[in-house]
Amino acid sequence: MNDAMPKWADIVLIPLINLALALFVSGLVVALIGKNPFEALYILVNGSVGSAYGWGYTLFYATNFIFTGLSVAVAFHARLFNIGGEGQAALGGLGVALVALSIDWPHWALALPAAVIGGMIFGALWAAVPAYLQVRRGSHIVITTIMFNYIAAALMVYLLANVLKVPGSASPETARFIEGARLPNAADILPWVGFSRSTPLNVSFLVAVLACIGVYFLIWRTRLGYEIRAFGHSEPAALYAGISPVRITMLAMLISGGLSGLMAINAVMGEAERLVLDPVQGAGFVGIAVALMGRSHPLGVFIAALLFGALYQGGAELTFEMNGMTREMILVIQALVILFTGALDNMVRSPVERMFLSRRRQPEAPLPTTPLQPGGHPDDAKIEP
Amino acid sequence: MDETLAIELRGISKAFGPVQANKDISIQVKRGTIHGIIGENGAGKSTLMSILYGFYRADSGEVFIGGKKTEIPDSQAAIDAGIGMVFQHFKLVENFTVLENVILGAEDGRLLKPSLAKARKLLKKLADDYEMDVDPDAIIEDLGVGQQQRVEILKALYREADILILDEPTGVLTPAEADHLFRILKGLRDEGKTIILITHKLREIMEITDTVSVMRRGEMTATVKTAETSPEQLAELMVGRKVLLRVDKTPATPGAVVLEVENLRVVDDRNVERLRGIDLTIRAGEVLGIAGVSGNGQSELLEILGGYAKGTGVIRVNGQQIDITGSASDARTRRARGIAHVPEDRQREGLIMDYRAWENIGFGYHDDPKFNSGLLMHNSALKTDCVDKMERFDVRPPDPNLAAKNFSGGNQQKIVLAREIERNPDLLLIGQPTRGVDIGAIEFIHQQIVALRDQGKAILLVSVELDEIMALSDRIAVMFDGRIMGERLPSETNQGELGLLMAGITEDAA
């Protein structure tokens, strides 16, 4: 029972302390390589959320992480560890690109739903094989999804270098999508906010928000979600209730793969406007961290994705603005954030919990004592009949 | 310093987060006696003993062993002080052999070989001395619970324990096995060892202990000489009010046949035949009790009737044969045929411990149109339903938003019962209805089962508690090793006869 602490402490105070610790240690690393940590912190924060420009990038990265984070989260609810987000998102990119390139789209509003479907189907198909093998052959989904990441990478290189590339071009990338298959970006939609023309943030962010809401509904409101969670909590109980493990594993992985595939809406259709080699850029792996830190809840995923988006953008500013700051520094900061907010959570939680507990115990009145003589040995103390 | 005291605890307190499990407990245990500890579920018995064994650390209080103040920061210290403990939930490594489990932590050197050889010899000797045979090379998970318990006792004896704590040891034993255990305990006592026996069975307390302490809600309410007390008094001390120790019921009036089972066989995933041809029938308005030591196929019987084990044979419900092998054979289709199921292990199967009460109230029936529209769940319908059922089954606290894990065992069981009974099934399967449930709640649950029978339902009751089987059943079938050894009427049999059947001994053999 987790009533040791008020809720606000659980969801606000503790994460903030953790984040502060992570930044503190990051500051030590920055200082260690001879840079000013305060300046770095300022650039990091200001660069990511200090301007419309920064937000444009922060939210763009966050969009990717929301999709991959949700993907991992949905699988987690069924107690499946899908580390195939990289490959599923790459295949999603293929699906999106095929949709975008296949028809002379008159308007993005038509192209987007089609691309959503294309991305989801391709991502889901790439997850389907590992899911099926898990269900039918007991092949461990962790291995198979790792393998499918590599296979996806090979497939993408083959297709882009040989099949989809613009003839005569040396670039392993598809042609740029036509106007009707390009998504409007933040500057198009919200010109008055001050987003720059080039901001990569685009309507896919809204799709991501919808996906969060959708996943929330799926998991906590639908019958399927009810069954997925039940299966994830206890397989014997699921069997007892007549929930088919085969069906749940397949469906959860298909949805998970579909969500990863959706990432391509943002990265391929929204930003690059063409399919390039490796459009995923590690977002599949970041999704694992995002899902774990967000406790597999869509809102948590959203917040964690935002945090990682801000770190990505702030980190870019850091390398841009601070001489001699390598881009790997940002990996270190990310790692520390994951470590402190995710894995070392109890380091802060336990003492805080104890603090709250001791404050709460004091006013409690003792239980009324029984009229019986407590304890001792019968020779010494007789009880009332 | 009192040399005659094996153990003295003074002022032990222990809190688990907000739960105060032990509150300022003091107790003295004389050397060479069997000391019983009795109390409702959750009274804090296991916690207290676990503190003595160094498994938990007390928040405050002192421990004296043999009159000497002793710090027990961990189990090693307890072992060094001559204490051995058989936990309520065994602490065995399931895929290790018996020998490996016995020597674990008490190995003689860095290498295993000498320890294993030594343990094998000692095990043989202990087996001879106490008639406790266990195959030293058997894998724990292949053993029955009774055998597993022997391993736990052997572990303690191997460590030369002087003081032996047994936490609810008889729950998993046949009466004969329990008698055997008690003989062993008496033997050990006569050798001068001290024994602490935790149980919730008053009969056992009366039968074997010299003194008994009663716990209630984390506090020690009394310690008395067994000879100077009575079951009724103990029960009252435990619960704080008078309780009915018998079940009131009228003779059954059986109706039409509801369930027919012919030659039912189940093979588990390790290719062991768990059911070896079961035949039985149950009529409307009667309770068929299945007695037996756990692990003799009862679970598999419930599982295949409940729809989630596969096997061969014939099952007919209300005269219609149901599919038990096809892919459509699952718990869902069973429920559609009017079979409700209270599973043996409510925490593993019957409930999703992280689900709130209202979510659990629809578990298994979540595809009922009342609870969903095909896609979305009607959470409000579930909640209303839950509030209603909680009230009628007196679930405490009556809070539908509380997670199942935060209810006490008895209340968890009430939630499951409420859910299954209220479906108005034709056939109700009930496994271990009162396991881990305290006396007060047992009373209530038993009344519910009898009431259901009187409404004309067919009930299959599986329990390892012979008392319960005797009290509730209209007919009793005894299972042993995947077979039904025989059927008896409760009025025409006794615990002794049933106990023999449970051990696989039929009259012709005996």
Next chain:
Amino acid sequence: MDFLGVIQLLDSSLRLATPLLLACLAGLFSERAGIFDIGLEGKMLASAFFSAAVASYTGSVWIGLMAGIGASLVLAAIHGVASITFRGNQLISGVAINFLASGLTVVIGEAWFSLGGRTPQLEGAARFQEITLPFANAVRDVPYLGPIYADFLSGHSILVYVALALVPITWWVLFRTRFGLRLRAVGENPAAVDTAGVSVVGLRYAAVMICGVLTGIAGAYLATALSAGFVKEMSAGRGFIALAALIFAKWRPWYALGATLLFGLLEALGNRFQSLDLFGIPIPTQFMQALPYILTVVILAGFVGRAIPPRAGGEPYVKER
């Protein structure tokens, strides 16, 4: 392909399998004790960097090896503190360690050598050299057995032999010693170990640290034996493959040898037959490059049954909630 070709293929498989084997055995210790470790990759990378950096700085590969093991141990300790002491989520901790290693190796490397995160090339005593086993040259001409001995078994760095020797040693430690019994028990049921009077925390730390040492050797092998210096991200996913091999091997030492040799062989085959014509139709390079992964899936699905992990794996040992 002729016999010598086969020998060379096996030779290559052995080299490629060695880092996987070391990491796989490392993971085996950790996971057998109930601590899942997806941070093998990061530890390997950190060790690769520090072994190369220190070897280049001191000129001694042995000091480098120690430094690599040390770095890996530091990360292992972080994993231990997070997942044992503070009962954190082992997966999160592993992910964090992977990120930390990819970032820190470059940040430190850049600050140290200003070579963009690389270390200087290692030469001479700063590298592990290949060892020629006794009589290797003398027996080379013996048919079949000669080449097997001289070309396949002989001529590897000492760490290869260490890795091979670690297989029976691991088996022996796990199944024949007190420590091994307790280690396996703590991964199956920590409460049993605890009530037997043995420290769960101590055992798990020991296992995590052994894991650190072995991944340390794996990383050093990459940077100071197979290549001559550190390049960023040079572990190139081998930690994950090792993890896959561990599951494949069902957490058993001899199977681990088999699994990693199989992975090594598949990769060697992929290297050797990158361009292949099948009945005159050229197979795309990318297909051949993906073949090891495809075959892994096929073998897993076709021949390897369900792998049951240690039962207490991944869950922190919590007595009081």
Next chain:
Amino acid sequence: EPGLIIDLGGKFDKSFNESAYNGAQRWVEETGGDYSETELANEAQREQTMRRMAERGANPVVVLGFANASTLEVVAPDYPDTEFVIVDMVVDQPNVKSVVFAEHQGSYLVGMMAAMASETGTVSFIGGMDVPLISKFACGYAQGAKAADPDANVIVNMTGTTPTAWNDPVKGAELTRSQISQGSDVVFAAAGGTGIGVLQAAADAGILSIGVDSNQNYLHPGQVLTSMVKRVDNAVYDAFTKGAAGELETGISVMGLDNNGVGFAMDDNNADLVTPEMVAAVEEAKAKIIAGEIEVHDFTTDGSCPAY
């Protein structure tokens, strides 16, 4: 003040990016000037960084690598007063100078040298990833080898299909050993950080290797036959100098053998390895290529290679 955007892969990749960086450094040393520089960390930053550079007032802005082309196509028109230089790709905008290299020609020459230095008649190539640009190297190399020795056997291998393909010296070394076992005794690496492992394995096994992009002969003196240099440094240096003087010409500039944009590296480290006959043959071929008498096929034009 000029600006340089270093591509994914990093400043010290020992080849492409590093060469550009060296060009910028040379300019700094010679002119004492200052320039802005930044490294890309991921795909999405391309546009961001280009715009940031332009808005910061850098001029000209040099971007490296083919992957920037489609981005620059969009960005350049928004900054008509800024001049951009893109290396390795053509972008058709009035304020963009596109610098492309005839890598196939340079590779042809080192291919000839490889075949001539080979005793086994088998030479090999290791590329990072099987993408058109790398095949352009491989194909030129194979053509050169076949030209010098029509019976030459050319083995072509690629490291991998994930980004780690460019940073996997272990795999590079293993591929090299595999090629050696197939008879190769000269190996040409065009695989970024992976190439370091290739050159190392070649040196360890006592065979010859060929470096790429910058002059890598010094890495293993006496064991690197030559390096196929691609003077990205010159391109950058040139852009910086001309940009400062305000005389940068936009349009396409092909850096080939004729203007020393590509070539093979000769220095003390490989002086003993390259025989006068080799130099003579290669110089002759070079002259013929410049004169148009020999036409080296460019893989990227049609995705096929006549030599394999």
